[in-house]
Amino acid sequence: MSKQQRVLSGIQSSGKLTIGNYIGAMKNFVALQHEHDCYFMIADLHAITVPQEPAALREQTESVAALYVAAGLDPSQAAIFIQSHVPAHAELGWLLTTMSYMGELERMTQFKDKSEGKEAVGAGLFVYPALMASDILLYNPTLVPVGDDQKQHLELTRDLAGRFNHRYGDTFVIPDPFIPKQGARIMSLEEGTKKMSKSSPSAGSYISMLDTPDEIRKKISRAKTDMGREVVYDVQNKPEVSNLMTIYGQCSGKTVEEVQAAYEGQGYGAFKKDLAEVVVAALEPMQRIYSDVRSSGEIHRILRDGAERANAVAEQTLAKAKEAMGFLPLKR
Ligand code: TYM
Numbered sequence: 338m339s340k341q342q343r344v345l346s347g348i349q350s351s352g353k354l355t356i357g358n359y360i361g362a363m364k365n366f367v368a369l370q371h372e373h374d375c376y377f378m379i380a381d382l383h384a385i386t387v388p389q390e391p392a393a394l395r396e397q398t399e400s401v402a403a404l405y406v407a408a409g410l411d412p413s414q415a416a417i418f419i420q421s422h423v424p425a426h427a428e429l430g431w432l433l434t435t436m437s438y439m440g441e442l443e444r445m446t447q448f449k450d451k452s453e454g455k456e457a458v459g460a461g462l463f464v465y466p467a468l469m470a471s472d473i474l475l476y477n478p479t480l481v482p483v484g485d486d487q488k489q490h491l492e493l494t495r496d497l498a499g500r501f502n503h504r505y506g507d508t509f510v511i512p513d514p515f516i517p518k519q520g521a522r523i524m525s526l527e528e529g530t531k532k533m534s535k536s537s538p539s540a541g542s543y544i545s546m547l548d549t550p551d552e553i554r555k556k557i558s559r560a561k562t563d564m565g566r567e568v569v570y571d572v573q574n575k576p577e578v579s580n581l582m583t584i585y586g587q588c589s590g591k592t593v594e595e596v597q598a599a600y601e602g603q604g605y606g607a608f609k610k611d612l613a614e615v616v617v618a619a620l621e622p623m624q625r626i627y628s629d630v631r632s633s634g635e636i637h638r639i640l641r642d643g644a645e646r647a648n649a650v651a652e653q654t655l656a657k658a659k660e661a662m663g664f665l666p667l668k669r
Contacts, residue, residue: 340372340373340374340375341372341373342372342373342374342478342479342480343373343374343375343376343476343477343478343479343480343510344366344369344373344374344375344376344478344479344480344481344482344515345375345376345377345378345472345473345476345478345481345512346362346366346377346378346481346482346483347377347378347379347380347383347420347472348362348363348379348380348401349379349380349381349383349384350379350380350381350384350394350397350398350400350401351383351384351387351389351397351535351536352397352535352536353397353400353535353545353546353547354400354401354404354535354545354546354547355523355533355534355535355543355544355545355546356523356533356543356544356545356546356584356588356616356620357484357522357523357532357533357534357535357543358484358535358546359408359546360517360520360523360583360584360587360588361483361484361485361517361520361521361522361523362482362483362484363404363405363408363410364408364517364520364587365482365515365517366405366408366410366415366482367408367409367410369480369482369515370410370411370414370415371414373480375414375415375416376415376416376418376476376478376646376647376650377405377410377415377416377417377418378417378418378419378420378423378472378647379398379401379402379405379417379418379419379420380420380469380472381394381398381419381420381421382420382421382426382427382430382468383420383465383468383469384397384398385461386459386461386462386465387451387459387462387536398419399631399636400547400631402417402419402636402639402640403627403630403631403636404546404547404623404627405417406626406627406630406636406639407623407624407626407627407630408546408623409623412639412642412643416642416643416646416647417639417640417643418640418643418644418646418647419640419643419644420472422640422643422644422647422648423475423644423647423648423651425471425475425648425651425652425654425655426468426471426472426475426651427468427471428471428655429471429474429475429651429654429655429658430464430467430468430470430471430472432471432658432659432662433467433468433470433471433474433497433501434464434467434468436467436497436500436501436504437464437466437467437493437497441493441496442463442464442466442467444489445466445489445490445493446489447486447489447490448462448463448465448466466490466493466494467497469490469494470490470493470494470497470498473491473494473512474494474497474498474501474509474510474512474654475650475651475654475655476647476650476651476654477509477510477650477654478510478512479510479512479513480512480513480514480515481494481512481513481514481515482514482515482516482517483514483515483516484516484517484521484522484523485516485521485522486522486532487514488514488516491512491514494512495511495512498510498511498512499511501658501661505658505661505662506661508654508657508658508661509654509658519583519586519587519592519593520583520584520586520587523580523583523584524576524577524580525537525542525543526541526542526543526544526556526557526559526560526561527539527541527542527560527561528542528561529561529563529576529577529579529580530576540556541556541559543556544556544557544616546620546623546624547624547627548620550617550621553613553616553617553620554613554617557581557609557612557613557616558609558610558613560577560581560609561577562577562578562581562605562609563575563576563577563578566604566605567604568582568596568597568600568601568603568604568605568608569597570582570593570594570596570597578605579593581608581609581612582596582597584612584616585608585611585612585615588615588616588618588619589615589619
């Protein structure tokens, strides 16, 4: 059966991946791989928009790749590759940077959040959305599965693609975001109004995909809960409990309505105890595969193959874009 649509997405290799990355993004990568022609990258060029220690960057990059496989991505279905193994990303990134306006980059909420209160803000952090647009447009995908926080970057990508096509002729496909209805924004365990983030200084605010069962149990038992004691899904008035119910639903395959019905008349204590076990049961099998993939060295073969497949597509699109823009080709 031929695959229906082209799909591309990526996750930065900065720090540990959280259950938010899993629920908001990776779980959907896995779901899409059988029906669509998928490219999933590990965005290491994005990770260096904030300082990274070289050994840590290498470790995190390999770790995210192994987590892709552990979560269920099948390298015979989807191309799994490292962004820096495909030089076209940086090159098209520059071309699209020259087509981006300061004003539109200044409006990016992620830039505002990450630069807030900092004395020295790297220029890479500012131009990052143009690199992200190049990551996407090189593969001409129609669908880009992401969590809610990447929506604005996707809109900019669409604007840049439209601007390029308008100025230089049809070159890029305008992609649509694929944002899940449930789980697109998993919140911090300590503050129900803040997104769960792998760069948070407080480890109690997130569950890492590699946390041990005991760490998971401890974090969930300490997770903040709203006033009252009923397990009711109400994002406005009970954001913290609603977030925990979303995690429960996403890790067990239940809807939040089913979760609510199951805990009717019971307090937070019983619910949190079960939630911890549901999360442990979802992560434990992945952690086992993760260890196997890391110790076997198999990941390097997967990444070589992924880079080959990704380069083949990306080089073609880059050549087309450069020709359209008027770069003099090297004649033999
Ligand atoms: P990143 O690395 O911050 O996050 C990777 C993916 O995980 C989603 N996500 C979440 N979803 C739900 N709840 C959360 N708490 C949560 N935290 C993170 C993100 O929305 C994202 O889908 N710029 C991107 C990486 C990137 C990319 C791309 C994505 C680079 N190039 C091309 C798509 C296409 C980023 O920083 O995501």
